[in-house]
Amino acid sequence: MQPPPLDSVDITPFQRRVYEAALQIPHGRVTTYKWLGMAIGCHSPRAIGQALRRNPLAPDVPCHRIIAADLSAGGFSGQTSGPKISKKLRLLREEGVTFHKGKIADPARLYTFGLESP
DNA sequence: AGACCCGGACGCG
């Protein structure tokens, strides 16, 4: 599987960092905006969410593997609820990541970019 | 310059 042509897309350096970080998330694994922020040195998870929202590489960049720090699903495609979220949960479920009561069922699936858990 | 954003932390009830 070859990396998507990040250079072929019209994005900002920051977005590129976010996308590359997202691409590091292995299949069947998830990450939070916070950890992703730490990985790329961003102190504002909102900026990350916004970058993912404007993600022009939607299918290539697994933005659906990024959830909130409290282990809730978070938003998706600009919405914090709705059918898009359902699809996000479904995609994750197909990867072995299940949610329970709006929270991830297995926190062990969290990918911390090699960093230590808080 | 101003408004907007897919979150997070904190304080309080």
Add this chain to the structure above:
DNA sequence: CGCGTCCGGGTCT
């Protein structure tokens, strides 16, 4: 435990 509030960083108009 749930909710309300402020915050910061980045991008688009």
